[in-house]
Amino acid sequence: MAANTQYIECCGLNIKKVSLKELLFNKTMLIAYILLAIGLVGWYEIFYLRWGHLFVNNADVIAAAGGNSEHLRTIAEALKEQIFNLDHIEEVKKPNPWGVFVTQYVYLLYGGSALIFLTALMELFKVKVAPKVAAALMTFGISMVFGGLVSIFTDLANQLNIYWMILNPQPQSGMWLMLPLYAVYIPFTFIEIYFLITNKRDLARKFAGILVIMGLIIDVIEFYIQGILFNLNVPRHLWTDIPQLWLYFLVTGALTGVAGAIIYAFLGLRNKPYFDEFIKTASTMGIILTALAALYEIINFMVVDPKWISLITHGSPISWMYWGWIVLGIALPFVLFLTKKPTLALVGAISAVIGTFLMRQAFIYGGNIVPMSDRFGKGPEATSLYQLDAITPWAYAPPHTMEVLVVIGCLGLGIAIYSLLDSLFAVRDVNDNAAH
Helix, strand or coil: CCCCCCEEEECCEEEECCCHHHHHCCHHHHHHHHHHHHHHHHHHHHHHHHHCCCCCCHHHHHHHCCCCHHHHHHHHHHHHHHHHCCCCCCCCCCCCCCCHHHHHHHHHHHHHHHHHHHHHHHHHCCCCCHHHHHHHHHHHHHHHHHHHHHHHHHHCCCCHHHHHHHHCCCCCCHHHHHHHHHHHHHHHHHHHHHHHHCCCHHHHHHHHHHHHHHHHHHHHHHHHHHHHHHHCCCCCHHHHCCCCHHHHHHHHHHHHHHHHHHHHHHHHCCCCCCHHHHHHHHHHHHHHHHHHHHHHHHHHHHHCCHHHHHHHHCCCCCHHHHHHHHHHHHHHHHHHHHHCCHHHHHHHHHHHHHHHHHHHHHHHHHCCCCCHHHCCCCCHHHHCCCCHHHHCCCCCCCCCHHHHHHHHHHHHHHHHHHHHHHHHHCCCCCCCCCCC
16 A cells, blocks of 8 residues: 555555545546436436336336226337337337346446456465455456446336335246345455455455355356346247356356456556566456357357357348457457467457457347247237237347447446545555465
């Protein structure tokens, strides 16, 4: 820690003495504010559309609940018009139920969670640089997680669904299991960070081993539950045919996390004496992860329903996303990480960050891209009330402006959370001299 920095000791933590200007108006926070301001425009538009628009919205549907069948049919017909025939209605004009909000959710949350997992692995195997960067990387990872959670919270058409999920537990459902999962995962991660930055070093060493093991177990459980969530969508073969989907999420999320960590190191750890060593370590992990991701894609090509493979690789509007993932997310980073040179590793990391986002887009939209004539379901979809196959040949609609703005805002939130934690607890500096 810097010798001229003043600290307040509280609860075993050294909290930096910073002015409100340093805390809330440093360069990182100013960037976060800009991104959050952009996001606020999207959040305003989307919630106004859902709850205050003159056409049928969530409030109308809730009011109709419990009404007679004719009233509900009228609502359904109005929704059909709203979804498919009104060009100026944006967010709800989509034939696929999951879109870019879910993409951003799995992108940030899986990336952040996998980075926390990799950091724990580095600690477990006593990688030399691990003690110096663990607190910073875990803080960066949990900040990414919060950005992803806000994205999925926005995706809920009615936020009261969370309240109803609490009142009506469904432990067989992957969606419901996320509630107890993150109720445990997030506090536990902060406990891990606490023991990494506490000045009670003897206490920290006493619990270090068990915390690392428990952290790894909880991370594996998290990805397993995420796999269950997608595997429940039986008719979407892109999601259900991939073997051990949770492991696929972990590998690709770890690639996002490592790439993000390399970029983070250039921005926040460049002047540290262990910078070059960390870049070499992260590049080695990147080589392994890109190779595993490539192997997984080969397996997917062999086992996933050929209809989906055809649509993803060359037969649909999202094919370019898939090939963008292969080139930018796997091939180019693999070659650049092999050099282990900092500048080339940075280029590879930037490429991987872009490529893995395209992969999430291709995966989320790809699960829904099946032609409308093959759609499934109950009620309106089964009875052809919407006559989906006559409207468009694809279950696809690109993200709308308000959705893109919200995605940008989620990034801003993650950056703001990290900046506040780093400003108060100096997570980049606290363990500069730490060793196993």
